[in-house]
Amino acid sequence: MIFFKTIKWKNFLSTGNTFTEIDFTKHKSTLIVGENGAGKSTLLDALCYSLYGKPFRKINKPQLINSINSKGLEVEVEFSIGKREYKVRRGMKRSIFEILQDCKS
Numbered sequence: 001m002i003f004f005k006t007i008k009w010k011n012f013l014s015t016g017n018t019f020t021e022i023d024f025t026k027h028k029s030t031l032i033v034g035e036n037g038a039g040k041s042t043l044l045d046a047l048c049y050s051l052y053g054k055p056f057r058k059i060n061k062p063q064l065i066n067s068i069n070s071k072g073l074e075v076e077v078e079f080s081i082g083k084r085e086y087k088v089r090r091g092m093k094r095s096i097f098e099i100l101q102d103c104k105s
Helices: 040-052
Strands: 001-012 019-022 071-082 086-091 096-101
Touching: 001 086, 040 071, 040 086
Parallel strands: none
Antiparallel strands: 001 019, 001 071, 071 086, 086 096
16 A cells, blocks of 8 residues: 655646645544635646656646746655555656665765
């Protein structure tokens, strides 16, 4: 079973140059709720982009980069599968794609 630990992103869609981070380890389960425009779909797009290289919604990849900064998109997700720990980092306008296994930050 996959257990997500954290996800963070910057310069992704409408978010700016400071990382937005969600820690899924604070509680046994996580429920994501919010008003329209609060970022629920952005979280899902960031997760899909980090793992698969494309967003969940039908958004062109160049549109994922924050239109004001136009650079530095970065998404990072940490998770575990069994006893293995993983970190996936992906970015654009500084091309990044890393998969790290069983190493400390």
